[in-house]
Amino acid sequence: MSSIILRTGVRFVTPLMLLLAALLVLRGHNEPGGGFIGGLLAAAGLILQTLASGSGASRRLIRVAPLTLVSGGLLLAAFSGFLAMIGCGAFMTAIWVESLGLGTPLLFDLGVFMVVVGTTLTVIEGMAEGNA
């Protein structure tokens, strides 16, 4: 599945999809979107790379193993929950910086994003490697 048209197209499409994914995650709290959807979209963009240039292409792009992404995301999500406990709140209590519109739920969503990207890449790359 290595056509020059696909490879050239992907070079433009993947960055756009990743950008859109980032947008979806960031605006997810107020508009349709969020970590899960963003993660799926980003994974789809990276998999396009895999389809165009063979397995390992997306790995070269993100430079970490998908499983590292998964564990990192899981840790980040858990960490966002533990933050509240420093201030003696219950686990998972949201902390907001109102003026900036930022809060721990965004961190949590970022964790979800990483887990989804990592898992999807793991599954698809696993299949692709099995093919090789």
Next chain:
Amino acid sequence: MLGEVLTGFVAAAFAAPLARRLPRLAGPILALVPLGILAALTWRYAGSAAPPRTSVAWLPGLGIDLAFRLDGLAYLFALLICGIGAVILVYAGAYFAGDRRRGRMLATLLAFMASMLGVVLADHLVALFVFWELTSVTSYLLIGFDHEQEKSRKAALQALLVTGGGGLALLAGVVLLAQAAGTWDISALAGQAQTIRASPLQLPIIVLVLAGCFTKSAQVPFHFWLPNAMAAPTPVSAYLHSATMVKAGVYLAARLNPSLGGAAAWEWALIGFGALTAVTAAAMSLRQHELKRLLAYSTVASLGVLIMLVGLAAPEGGADAVTAAKAVVLFLLAHALYKATLFLVAGSLTRATGLKDARLLVGLRRAMPLTFVAGVLAGLSMVGVPALLGYLGKESAIAAAWERHAAGPAMLALVLAAPPLVVVGLRVGVAPFLGSRRAVVADGAGTAHEVPTGMWVGPVALAVIGLVLGLAPMLLNRVVSETAAAVHGAPVAARLALWHGFNAVVLLDVAIVLGGVALWLWRSSIDRWTRRLARLAAFGPERGYALALEGTLAFGRVQTRLLQSGYLRRYLLVVFLFAIAVVGAALVAAHRPGAIGAALGEIVHVHAEDVLLVVMMVVAAVAVVHSRSRVAAVIALGAVGLAVSLVFVLYSAPDLALTQVLIETLTVILFVLAMRQLPFFVDLSSRRTRVRDLVVAVLGGGLMTTLVLLASHVQLGDEVASAYFAAEAVPQGHGRNVVNVILVDFRALDTLGEITVLALAAIGVIALVRGRTGLEARR
């Protein structure tokens, strides 16, 4: 007191790195931890008249606190745990000299010590149970320390299954106890003794709690795990299987005696099982020749005596019960001191000579003078020679049984069990050092030497403490009074003395020692006689354990063969049929005639785009089934999914629609990748299987349709939850996208669980792919 308990766990985390940096000093340095904890606890204990209590909310929603209380009983146990723990850490540091597992051993010992400390200090039933289980887990790690050996693994698993099974019973017992008494606080239970007695739950509570105690303290018929646990390295045996962990059952029985005692079932179960255990284990010890197994059986016998003594210390009993309560304390303390010493001496003997058999060890007093001192002091203490603490322990036990009933079962059990224990004391503590012959060394070359400092300093210290306390027992007056009061449930005044005057108890004591010496002298004829008894062991409870274990594994194999065919289509069939049966049965049970018709009748406005979508889905679904090319089938399947996401768009669920589109896209990609692996398309299924699949598909689809139609009419309360989320999303969640606010804020814990499942799935995929490529590589 949470700090004291946690210190042990924290120290355990630093033990391994410390043992790497300072291998020789790690043992002594880490021994400072239990000594420090002990100093802190002593400070607390001596500093206040009433038992100090601390409490930290743990799970406030469930009323579970990490509450700790330091009364006499808790302090005595803390004294043993920390004091002997320090000795064991020093000993283990030297015992594992040059062994790279030294750090692991020290760390696990510290973790065990902290768990044990938690058990005896806990004042909340749930906290007690948690630490109780932690001791089971850490002891599993310690017994299975030599995990390369199958024997160790089996013994560790056996101990875990037996004590863990008892732990489950204990959990049930503890929950029932809290329900009956209306409190989780252990210190408040005694005040509720009448309430508990009046409760119908009393008997189940007693049975379940005692199941926990008896498994932990190796009472007949659960005694078999303890001698097998001798597969552990000697420091572990000395610590867990003589001085601390196996005493947890005794501790719990003693702790709950004021609240559960007084019931005939409690009293007779303790006396009966304790007496039976004492006699059985003492008789079995006569057949042993290996040092550690001799000690193991004598430990089981002593635990039986202790359980029996707790049974004699009835909370509303008279003077005999007070004597029994004091005997529990003295015997416990004496036993811990001499038995830990004897275990350590046995470990040193084996280390110095390479021999384990008591019959081969002779004449070592010149070669190992310091170990000799420790061994003789501890051995004679076990025999019960006056001026040693063991004498007071034994004398008080006999006095308690005698005062209860001069010809009662407790007295009988003591008279039968004590002489063999005298033999064990002599064989392990004294006999290896006596005699004129030179000791044989296992490897044939060289002679036995004294063990390094770290291995004799602890045993000697413990033995000397036994001597000092035996000579000046009045030092123990406060501890014994307050501990016995906690066991008895009423104030006790102990005035201990070296010599209580000449009476029947002294005569009995002399008779027991003479009986033990007689057993020792006629050991060959007794050996012949007991050989016949040994055959009975084939039908003993350990056989039952083996049968239960094998049975469970065999059942597992049969079940796997029946249910795990390995064919995806069969799994799918089972899953669908099961779902259809369960949901269908529920629908039939809640049958409301006309409901479906009413639901259909409500569909009045049918839009053109709806019809278009439905037609699209149906055409695509038929195409999936009829396609003769996999790619076409997958694309048609994707079309079904996209049509569904269009439905979401039409009915204004943009988040769902987005997710659905992406999932469909990725699924198609996944299918395409998977299909490149498959052979060319062949029609393999017969007509019959296709008809079967059709039936299942129609049933499943029909059921879902019915369910959806009926669901639109179900009233779920007033839809409180959705109204709440819609109203609170902006003020509390700072977001206008309610779906996302629920996902990452209101219900974030659920999401955390879901992404954890995702992560596990990713790991599973990696294992599958790697496993397969690994297999291919091997081919």
